[in-house]
Amino acid sequence: MKTKFINETDNITSELLEGYVAAYRDKVKLGAENIVVRAQPKCDSKVAIVTLGGSGHEPALSGFVGEGMLDCSVVGDIFAAPGAQRLFQALQMFKRDAGILLVVLNHSGDIMSANMATQLAERAGIKVKKLITHDDISAGLDAPDDDRRGLAGCIPLYKIVGAAAEEGKSLDEIYEIGERFNRQVATLAVAMRSCTHPQNGAVISSLAEGEIEIGMGQHGEGGGGRQMLVSADDTASQMVALLMKKLSLTSGDKVALYINGVGATTHMELNIVFRKTAQILQDAGIEIMDSRIGEMLTVQEQAGFQMILAKVDADHIGYLKNSMSDAPYWTVIGKK
Amino acid sequence: MENLTIQDFKKMLSAALEQVKQREDEFSKLDAVIGDGDHGTAIVQALTSVVEAAEKGSEFKTMLNDIGFNVMLQTSGSTSTLIGALFLGMSDAAQGDSLTVSQVKEMFKGGLANVQKQTKAQVGDKTMMDALVPAVQAMEACDTEDVRQLFGCAAQAALKGAADTVNMKANFGRARNYGERSIGYTDSGASSWACMFESFANVL
Numbered sequence: 001m002k003t004k005f006i007n008e009t010d011n012i013t014s015e016l017l018e019g020y021v022a023a024y025r026d027k028v029k030l031g032a033e034n035i036v037v038r039a040q041p042k043c044d045s046k047v048a049i050v051t052l053g054g055s056g057h058e059p060a061l062s063g064f065v066g067e068g069m070l071d072c073s074v075v076g077d078i079f080a081a082p083g084a085q086r087l088f089q090a091l092q093m094f095k096r097d098a099g100i101l102l103v104v105l106n107h108s109g110d111i112m113s114a115n116m117a118t119q120l121a122e123r124a125g126i127k128v129k130k131l132i133t134h135d136d137i138s139a140g141l142d143a144p145d146d147d148r149r150g151l152a153g154c155i156p157l158y159k160i161v162g163a164a165a166e167e168g169k170s171l172d173e174i175y176e177i178g179e180r181f182n183r184q185v186a187t188l189a190v191a192m193r194s195c196t197h198p199q200n201g202a203v204i205s206s207l208a209e210g211e212i213e214i215g216m217g218q219h220g221e222g223g224g225g226r227q228m229l230v231s232a233d234d235t236a237s238q239m240v241a242l243l244m245k246k247l248s249l250t251s252g253d254k255v256a257l258y259i260n261g262v263g264a265t266t267h268m269e270l271n272i273v274f275r276k277t278a279q280i281l282q283d284a285g286i287e288i289m290d291s292r293i294g295e296m297l298t299v300q301e302q303a304g305f306q307m308i309l310a311k312v313d314a315d316h317i318g319y320l321k322n323s324m325s326d327a328p329y330w331t332v333i334g335k336k
Numbered sequence: 337m338e339n340l341t342i343q344d345f346k347k348m349l350s351a352a353l354e355q356v357k358q359r360e361d362e363f364s365k366l367d368a369v370i371g372d373g374d375h376g377t378a379i380v381q382a383l384t385s386v387v388e389a390a391e392k393g394s395e396f397k398t399m400l401n402d403i404g405f406n407v408m409l410q411t412s413g414s415t416s417t418l419i420g421a422l423f424l425g426m427s428d429a430a431q432g433d434s435l436t437v438s439q440v441k442e443m444f445k446g447g448l449a450n451v452q453k454q455t456k457a458q459v460g461d462k463t464m465m466d467a468l469v470p471a472v473q474a475m476e477a478c479d480t481e482d483v484r485q486l487f488g489c490a491a492q493a494a495l496k497g498a499a500d501t502v503n504m505k506a507n508f509g510r511a512r513n514y515g516e517r518s519i520g521y522t523d524s525g526a527s528s529w530a531c532m533f534e535s536f537a538n539v540l
Contacts, residue, residue, distance in 0.1 A: 085409045112417050115454055116408040119424060123401070146456075 003301075009199040013055045013077050020062060024328040027066050034075040034082060035090050036062040042071055047165040047174055048094040049158065051103040052087055052110055054080045056198060059329040060297035064155060066327030068334075069162035078199050081109030084116035091121045091128055099127035099171035101161055101178070105150025106134040129171055131178050133157060135187040135308070137246045138215030151187040152260045152297040152306045156290075159330060160316055163323035177315055184311040186246040188239045190214045191304035192229060195263065198300060212304070214239060232269060236276040236307070243309040244284070251285030256310045256320060260296045264303040267293065273305060290320040296329065337483045337540065340435045342399065344483075344540065346390050351539035352532040353383040359531060366524035370506050370514045375524040378415040383532075385410040386419065396435065396443070400427035415525070418451055418464065425450025437486050441475050444490075448472045459497070461507040462518060464525030470497035471533050484540045491530075491537035498522060498530035 006012055017036060021028050031037035042048065052074040053061045062073040074090045076082035094100050100121075104114040114130055121128045134145045135153030161178040169177070192212040194204055207213060212235070213226045230238075249255065259274045261267065270293045281288060289312055297306070312320070324334030356363070356379050364376030389406035393399025404424035407416050429446025430439065448468060457463040459470070474493030478486050499522065506518035 081412075083412045088409065108414075112414060113412065116412075116417050116420060119421065119454075120405055120408055123405075123424070 003196060004198055006198060012198055013075060016055060016058060017062065017075060020058070020328075027326060027328055028062070031072065031093055032089060034086060035093070036065050036073045036075065037093070038065060038067065038071060040067070042067070042166070044096040045098055046168055047098045047171050048072065048096060048100045049103065049162050049165055049174075050074065050090055050094060050100055051105075051154070051158065052076070052082050052090075052113065053105055053107075054078060054082075054109075056300060057297050059295065060152070060155070063296075063329030064158045064327045066325060066330075068166055068323055068325030068332070069158050069327040069330060076109075078197065081107065081113045084113045084120070087113050087117035088120050091117060091126050092124070095126045097127070099129065101165070101171060101174055102128055102130045103154060103158065103161065103178075104130055104132045105154055106132050106146070107149060110150075127171065129175050131157075131161070131175060131182065133182055135182075135185045136215075137186045137188055137242060141242070141246050151189060151308070152258070153185040153187045153308050153310070155260075155296050155330065156256055156258065156308065156310060156320060157181055157185070159323075159325060159332070160319040162325065162327075163319035166323065177319070180313070181310065181316050184247060185308065186243045186310070187306050187308045188214065188243055189262070189304060189306040190235060190239060191262070191299075191302055193264065193301075193303040195300035195302035204299075204302075232272040233276045236273045237280060239307045240277045240280050240309065243307060244281075244286075247309065247311045249281075249284065249286055249311060252287075254287050254289045254312050254317065255281065256290040256308075256312050256316070257281065257288050258291060258296070258308040259293045260306040260308060261294065261298070262302050262304045262306065263295070263298040264301045265305050270294075270305055273307070277307065289317045292330075294329075338436065338481060340440050340483045342393060342396065342433045345396075346387075346393070347539050348487075348536040349383070349387050349390050352535040353380070353387050355531050355535040356380055356383055356528060359528075363524045363528045366522055366527060369521045370518045371524065374413075375415065375528065378411070378413050379419075379528045381411045382407050382416045382419045385416075386423070395433050396430040397427050397432075400424070400430060400443075403427075417454055421450045421454045422447040422468075437481055437483055440483060440486060444472045444475055455508075457508045460504060462501045462504040462523045462526070463508050464523070464529045466497045466501045466504070466523060466526040467494040467529035467533065470494060471529075484537070487533070487537040487540055491533045494530040494533035498526040501526045 048071040050072045054076040056078040074082045133150035133154045134148035136149040136151045139147045164174045164177050259270045322335045325332040360376035367375035385406045389403040400423045404420045408420035426443045426447035430443040457465045471490040471494035474489045478489035501523040
């Protein structure tokens with residue numbers, strides 16, 4: 001049964017990208033097939049920020065290409081990593097003395113393409129450094145980085161490294177600033193109701209009516225415990241408690257908090273979840289320095305959200321709040 | 337046979353592709369036990385682009401580098417990453433159009449070192465490393481001036497390494513989730529890599 005407004009399933013990725021760059025043509029364009037770049041490129045004395053990932057998660061990841069954030073997003077097919085060939089092509093396009101920071105979400109396909117493309121890039125004289133994100137905590141609070149997936153925590157990271165690059169920081173400096181944030185960001189996802197793969201119609205995961213799963217991955221793959229649906233307040237409390245524990249937050253700490261709807265959960269619900277989460281943080285004496293509610297990285301029509309909590313320092317706060325960004329899905333006016 | 341020439345090496349690669357093609361189904365079936373069942377296809381695709389890139393080669397360093405690039409740019413997946421890494425590493429450690437026994441040893445040592453940068457899998461984890469690592473170590477230990485004998489040592493060690501994976505529990509990648517259920521089957525990657533080394537030895 002057809003449940004989506006699509007045309008030929010083979011054309012989904014190219015058609016969605018064509019629509020996106022047409023809508024925001026003063027900000028983004030297609031640099032090549034499945035490679036989204038800024039409409040006005042940054043001067044090449046500055047480090048370029050490149051990322052990669054499958055489509056089907058809109059507005060991620062191409063929604064964050066723009067002045068102050070990403071220079072380039074390399075897009076794979078639905079839920080699939082782009083091949084090393086396309087990524088290598090993008091790295092060649094952004095070759096510069098200042099270097100390229102390649103932000104890779106920890107998913108095996110993305111990691112593999114990134115490993116291959118960077119090996120080839122180094123041999124082709126392209127300066128590139130990989131930063132791997134692994135903000136998901138559903139594998140356990142003590143799980144090694146390799147076992148932790150990259151979820152929507154990459155998005156504030158793009159903002160931070162993007163702003164640092166715009167400021168003219170060196171590749172090593174940007175990597176250090178980004179890695180410092182990377183170690184201090186934790187994400188937890190909750191899902192209720194599954195979604196279908198837009199190309200083959202397969203149902204991804206099977207949650208019974210009224211059941212939720214905390215720790216669900218980006219493609220609906222299970223990770224944590226299942227339980228019956230509880231109230232927004234109870235869900236938010238459970239989730240923020242785990243994130244606070246992971247980050248060892250104490251009174252006086254400063255954080256950034258983002259609630260990312262994954263597709264079928266309304267902004268009404270996201271607001272209610274944010275309310276309780278913020279209350280708990282404030283009661284614990286923790287100050288929220290930057291926050292946002294919205295659909296940033298979605299999983300088709302899956303219901304649920306990702307809660308992204310990061311302990312931030314002065315550098316991160318400055319890059320998140322005071323530096324401008326005109327990326328279509330993360331606009332910040334900033335301060336002069 | 338004192339030297340390994342470019343022509344010998346191309347013959348070895350073509351022989352490996354032929355053998356792997358003949359056993360493609362076997363490798364895929366082994367992979368289906370604890371993986372997604374596409375290893376036969378993956379290794380044939382990878383070796384096809386290896387052989388294709390090798391055809392134009394006239395010097396080891398450049399040819400091995402071109403092979404590495406071709407594998408990685410034409411195909412995707414973990415098999416291609418590792419085969420590509422092997423050839424790029426070999427390229428770093430080889431030059432000229434004819435290699436002595438000790439130069440061949442160096443070349444494979446360089447290849448293994450680069451593969452080890454790409455995977456954390458160790459001997460005993462039930463992966464292709466169970467064939468590759470013993471093969472390169474056996475070459476290193478092989479006291480001979482004869483290239484044919486050198487690859488004989490490597491093939492023997494790789495075949496034994498692959499056979500040993502039957503009793504191993506998968507300890508790496510997706511297969512790890514199968515735990516005890518992975519025991520009793522040879523690892524598909526170890527088998528295909530052993531098959532390559534066996535073909536190298538047999539064609540010389």
